[in-house]
Amino acid sequence: MYKLIWHMAWNALGRRRGRSLLVTLMIGASLWGLLFMEGIYDGMTEQMIDNTVKSDSGNLSLFAQGYRLDPSLDRLLPDSLLNQQILRTNPLIKSRSIRFSHTGLLATAHAARQVQIQGVPLEEEIVHAGLSDKLAQGRLHFGSDGNGAILGHGLAGKLRVSIGQKIILSAQDRQQNINSLVLKVNGIIRSGNQPIDDKILYMDIEQCREFLGVSQGFSQLSLILHNPDNTALLQEQLLRELDDSAIEILRWDQLYPALLQGRQVMKTFNLICNLLVFCVAGLGVWGVMTVSVLERLREFGIMIAVGTSFQQIRAQVLLESTLLGLGGFILGAGSGVATLLWFVEHGLNLEVFQEGLQAFGMDTIIYAIIRPDYFTTALIAILLACTASVILPLRRLKQARPVTILNSQ
Amino acid sequence: MQLLLRYSLIGLILFSATPLVAADAESLLQEMEDRLYGDTAIIKLAMVVGNRRGERRMEMESYSSGRDRNFIKITYPAKDRGITFLKIDNGLWQYVPRIEKIIKIPAAMMLQSWMGSDFSNDDLVRESLLSRDYHSSISAEDDETWTLELTARAEAPVVWGRLLVVLSREHLLPLRVDYYDEENQLIRTLEYSRYSEMGGRIYPARWFMQPREAGQEERWTRIDVMEAAFDLDIPEETFSKRALKRLSR
Amino acid sequence: MFLDLAWKNICSQRRRSLVTVLLLLFATAILVFSGAFMEGSHRQMIRSAVEIYPSYLQITGNGYRDEPGVDRLVFDLAALNNVLNAQSEVALATSRYESFALLVSDHQALGALLAAVEPDKEAQVSRLKQSLIRGEYLSNNDQNQVYLGRELAQRLKVDVGSNLAFVGSGADSSFAADRLHVKGIFQTGLFDFDNSSAFVNRTYIEPLMALDNTASHVIVLPHNPDQVQDLARLLSQRLPPELGLEVRSWQETMSGLVEAMTVDSIFGYLTLSVLFLVILFVITIYTLLAIMARTREIGILRAIGSSQRQIFTLLLLEGLILTLAGVIPGGMLGGAFAWYFQENPFSFSAWEEQFKQYNLAVSTLPALFSLTQILRDMIIMTLAALMAMLVPLLRVTRLRPTEAMRHV
Incomplete structure (x- = not known):
């Protein structure tokens, strides 16, 4: 039929x-x-x-309360936060990276620019931010002495620096003194996120803390999930478990509503x-x-x-x-x-x-x-x-x- | 080859002949800095800044102790009179009588020109110890001068890649310093001249700074040392933030 | 004769006629309106970005735009103004002196752009005055009054009436400092700008900063903003070379934004073309169906002695009538919408955040009613529709009369 x-x-x-x-x-x-x-x-x-998400907000980001309005070296998340069970073993979390941020001045013999210093544990950041795909020149390494730096390509262009060149970073430390440090350009990245490409300088987080007179702590914990659909769920879990009014837990879409x-x-x-x-x-x-x-x-x-x-x-x-x-x-x-x-x-x-x-x-x-x-x-x-x-x-x-x-x- | 031989020969002869030369480049540099800055120094100077539109003169008094403490007071022109600067270690403060405020110069302003000259705030703060920040070697010499080649130490926070210091044998004081960037491009030149007796020692009365980068040929800064006294006791008080306001008058 | 016949045929095939006309009407209306809206909104975005501060035409010293500095100023402002005043195309010219200064409040010392402007004229070339949110805008007699961006004021922790001081340097690189009172606070919506700019009256700061006859920028407002590029070219020629000046229209100073808008238009038209593709297909199909239904009739026409060309003309005429019947009211409908939304722009208050993130300060987007654009779109649509009809038309005219007559 x-x-x-x-x-x-x-x-x-x-x-x-x-x-x-x-x-x-x-x-x-x-x-x-x-x-x-x-x-x-x-x-x-x-x-x-x-x-x-990769270069900044993660699916979720944790900040010290008030840091986003007034990013000072006194508003940091404690290192001990990282040992919290929920952040260590939560199966929803795919990768995490901590960042220690501050503004500074980057100079060469020719020019100087304001920069956003981003102290990171490099290995974690490479995985977390997918830096390998963003590398435009050089390599992703802070050097054996930890004095290497990775710059956004817009910044590198404005300062006219190339791989291997020496740069001087100055910033006001926690005690309000202006410190300077020699770094070497090891890598240049192109993240596609213009504010980052124009301003960012990645350096070793330990070196960065020492430079800024801070013994412990970090400004941002960025989390990326296996499945981004679970972002709100994890946010709830974290809010409940950490239960700490000193910590702000924000989703990427809260950080970048647009x-x-x-x-x-x-x-x-x-x-x-x-x-x-x-x-x-x-x-x-x-x-x-x-x-x-x-x-x-x-x-x-x-x-x-x-x-x-x-x-x-x-x-x-x-x-x-x-x-x-x-x-x-x-x-x-x-x-x-x-x-x-x-x-x-x-x-x-x-x-x-x-x-x-x-x-x-x-x-x-x-x-x-x-x-x-x-x-x-x-x-x-x-x-x-x-x-x-x-x-x-x-x-x-x-x-x-x-x-x-x-x-x- | 012959040239090389001759130079090394001269070097050998000099090496054995003059006891002072037996000292290496490092000690020459050390000696030069000691003579230039003394333990303490009180200097009255005029700073003249020139550009394509003309020149501008300022006068000031500078008190320094060692290399890391410096107090400066502007005395001329009248509109800037009483502006004071204090540099302690790595900090730079400024007092401006017109606004009655003590300002700590933030990092972002460090590379701004200092009082409109070809020196930056940063030059003032980091008026670095050459002997501390650079490796040195003698790269050339003749009857009158030594030329020291200074390369930045790896960990020294200085923007220059290399300096060439031409040193007068007679006074053990600098005649000229060439500042090169990392790519070995000449960025600026500082010349010392008019050696005369001041404060009980021979001292260069004129310092002339000339930027060498393209487009900056018309700029220059000249320092004329009018009076100088060395190794006097300067009260500790001078190097405190309170002095900024107190000594401004 | 042809016309009568064509009209009769159109009436007798109501479904085909209706669908073709309606689709073309719809397509033309959409094309006209989308074009008008894209053009209008892009202009608006660029306009607000241009008008907030950069303005239409800037004159600076040679090389100042690449590397600002006191060596690259406009050194003879009076001479430049003389030349500008003699140009009939120039509606207004005003000077700015921009410098980087340290702003010091009781809480904070921050580096910022400190610009000296001629307040009354500035109000006509930029939106500085309109962006006032608290206090007052500057006046030509102001002494040490400052007009601050909102975010900058927040960072300094000051408000209208607060005291402030600036430390900077003058046009002769001499030292300049004074106390300031916050007279007004503005918010343009451009975060970077509001976060780092402060304005003072030029006559007040002239002696302090030794401005004399200098400026960092001279802003020119043309009588006709559409001809700013021509004016820029003209001025480049007319300005005496010894003044060492550079003339830039906003198309050059804001090339990134202009390019972004072009990309947006390209993607917009790409999207529309998918819709038009299917519409034209449908028109082809209906033409084909209509002609097939009349194969027999066409055979008879051929048999009684009509030439191939006559038949082709007849069919084409039918198509043309249908096309115009769709395209003309469609263009009018689209044009009416464009007109309406030009007068009553779309309000996108919900999108403001998104625009701001890209440094576009707009909350309403108008369409742009332009007869040339409407006519252009209508012609494009007509040609496209005729192309779509051509394929089946050619097929039918190839039929031989006997074959066609046998067709059921």
């Missing part, structure tokens, strides 16, 4: 090959366009978020695009199906006359439109995946717009993202559009009473 319907539907589509092909092509092309757009835009958004907003805007935007595109595509299918049903009124009349039920005819028409949709889906999804995979691998190179993109914290090479829900959303939308498109033609078929048509012709 089903085999018969399948057979008839297939034949019907085949009879008007040009038309069927055009509809399939339409669905395929629009799906391809949508997938490309979604993949690139999401890639862009996620890259921005990822840059910020980024979250950006992501939501992008999601809504993608959804609206999907909706619009498939509504219009549905119109196309509707036109084709209407004509193809009306053309075959006589044929359907005969079928009913020989005992075929209306349900069977309905199933056949529905199958026809679904086949068209599925064909388009396979075409679009296939070419879309192929295109996106290329951009996942090679990225979309927008170096010509470097200055503009960096102002928005974006990388110049945008790597696409492929999410399964692109395809499920599209498939559902296509199936809905195809189903909806045969409702009217079928109703007309039913009203037309095939027998009358047979007689009239």
